[in-house]
Amino acid sequence: MSRSVDEHAREVAAMISRAAHRRAQDRPVEQPVTAALSGRLAAPAVSRLDVPGFDNSQMDGFAVHAADLARAGEAPVALPTVAHVVAGDAAPPRLAPGTVAPIMTGAPLPPGADAVVPVERTRSGEFGPVDGGALVEFTEPVASGTFVRGRGTDVREGEAVLEAGAPLHPAAVGALVVAGIDTVEVAPALRLAIVATGAELVSGAVPDSNSRVLLAHAHELGLEASAHLVPDDPGELEALLDRLAPQTDLIVTTGGVSAGTREVVRQVLEPRPGAWFDHVAVQPGGPQGLAAWHHDDRVVPVVCLPGNPVSVLVSFELFLRPPLARAAGRIAQRPSGTGPLAEPLTSPPGRLQVRRGRLQPDGSVSLVGAAGSHLPVSYARAELLVLVPENVTACDAGDTVEWWRIA
Numbered sequence: 005m006s007r008s009v010d011e012h013a014r015e016v017a018a019m020i021s022r023a024a025h026r027r028a029q030d031r032p033v034e035q036p037v038t039a040a041l042s043g044r045l046a047a048p049a050v051s052r053l054d055v056p057g058f059d060n061s062q063m064d065g066f067a068v069h070a071a072d073l074a075r076a077g078e079a080p081v082a083l084p085t086v087a088h089v090v091a092g093d094a095a096p097p098r099l100a101p102g103t104v105a106p107i108m109t110g111a112p113l114p115p116g117a118d119a120v121v122p123v124e125r126t127r128s129g130e131f132g133p134v135d136g137g138a139l140v141e142f143t144e145p146v147a148s149g150t151f152v153r154g155r156g157t158d159v160r161e162g163e164a165v166l167e168a169g170a171p172l173h174p175a176a177v178g179a180l181v182v183a184g185i186d187t188v189e190v191a192p193a194l195r196l197a198i199v200a201t202g203a204e205l206v207s208g209a210v211p212d213s214n215s216r217v218l219l220a221h222a223h224e225l226g227l228e229a230s231a232h233l234v235p236d237d238p239g240e241l242e243a244l245l246d247r248l249a250p251q252t253d254l255i256v257t258t259g260g261v262s263a264g265t266r267e268v269v270r271q272v273l274e275p276r277p278g279a280w281f282d283h284v285a286v287q288p289g290g291p292q293g294l295a296a297w298h299h300d301d302r303v304v305p306v307v308c309l310p311g312n313p314v315s316v317l318v319s320f321e322l323f324l325r326p327p328l329a330r331a332a333g334r335i336a337q338r339p340s341g342t343g344p345l346a347e348p349l350t351s352p353p354g355r356l357q358v359r360r361g362r363l364q365p366d367g368s369v370s371l372v373g374a375a376g377s378h379l380p381v382s383y384a385r386a387e388l389l390v391l392v393p394e395n396v397t398a399c400d401a402g403d404t405v406e407w408w409r410i411a
């Protein structure tokens with residue numbers, strides 16, 4: 005009995021979540037904010053500043069005492085200007101009642117002023133001379149606080165900008181910089197070890213592309229990763245797993261899990277307690293395995309992917325990418341959608357079929373390459389994974405399919 009895609013995804017996610025939780029107990033890494041572009045905060049990041057740091061104008065216009073314009077709706081009120089204030093100016097002098105200051109967006113609000121009137125809402129719609137001594141006519145009252153960005157309205161000095169566990173995405177980096185924070189404590193990233201297996205890879209008869217694919221995915225998620233290669237020799241694989249275990253949180257193998265005479269991953273791991281090797285109801289990526297490698301006091305989860313290059317790519321998207329992205333503080337879900345197929349297809353019964361496709365300008369989904377799991381070039385030319393549910397064995401052109409955007 006094969007296992008469903010959802011059940012396998014849940015099992016893998018649970019293993020990775022446990023590994024991430026355990027890794028998070030390790031000592032945090034202090035990093036300059038500008039280098040902390042992935043992962044999660046290990047401790048709250050406390051603001052060193054009020055943000056904004058001072059009351060300032062939201063508009064190009066005139067800083068006013070709102071009370072001076074209380075009757076401007078009845079008849080225009082003309083008020084004299086003082087010298088203008090621009091962004092970057094030091095704190096301006098107090099604004100005397102009955103005067104207004106030309107002020108630019110982001111400039112500090114003169115003490116005493118409590119509102120800003122945008123230049124286009126004055127009678128002339130223009131600034132006129134900006135060094136003071138001009139008269140500006142106002143035709144509407146303004147409420148106190150209008151277009152004023154108050155000091156500390158985003159965050160206060162001493163308040164947490166982001167809590168422990170917050171993902172370090174681009175907006176987080178911006179928030180930390182604006183709050184005057186130079187370095188942050190980052191939860192240590194998961195350390196992956198990728199193990200490719202197969203005599204044909206060691207001899208060079210077949211290039212080991214799977215390791216490169218998995219390394220690139222890991223690096224894109226900001227995870228630490230190393231790649232290793234072993235022949236179909238159980239002793240060599242066991243020795244490698246022993247060497248990796250002390251400094252690894254998750255091992256991902258490729259190859260050696262199907263029904264042949266040299267399935268080194270299965271041979272070594274299937275007899276271990278708690279190991280699971282079977283088929284998942286998906287094509288490609290059917291043969292899968294899960295195990296744990298015990299070494300001294302460490303137990304390292306092992307996710308075993310099949311060897312075919314497209315099976316590795318699809319398995320990564322279905323089972324590994326979502327929980328790894330979550331652990332790394334990245335968006336776990338690929339953008340997805342539905343569209344009509346541009347051409348018919350057939351699909352094996354009882355299995356989710358994952359095809360490669362492209363989105364056409366009219367929103368329809370065309371297929372790229374055939375269904376085979378030995379076509380990594382077709383995969384790289386595609387921008388979508390096209391998901392055909394397990395209860396569907398044939399689709400016509402025009403039938404609606406779900407897609408995930410992968411590029």
Ligand SMILES: Nc1nc2c(c(=O)[nH]1)N[C@H]1C(S)=C(S)[C@@H](COP(=O)(O)OP(=O)(O)OC[C@H]3O[C@@H](n4cnc5c(N)ncnc54)[C@H](O)[C@@H]3O)O[C@H]1N2
Nearest residue numbers: 200210211212213214259260261262263290310311312315
């Ligand atoms: N009798 C059966 N045979 C097969 C079954 C089955 O159920 N019964 N399943 C097929 C499916 S589906 C898949 S997928 C593969 C999985 O096989 P393995 O995981 O044992 O992978 P290998 O035999 O080691 O390699 C398969 C294929 O992929 C190439 N390969 C392997 N590693 C890499 C790498 N790192 N980089 C690039 N290419 C790699 C390898 O040379 C083989 O061509 O089993 C089917 N057979």
Ligand code: MOO
Nearest residue numbers: 288289290315377
């Ligand atoms: O499932 Mo295999 O992964 O079809 O090629």
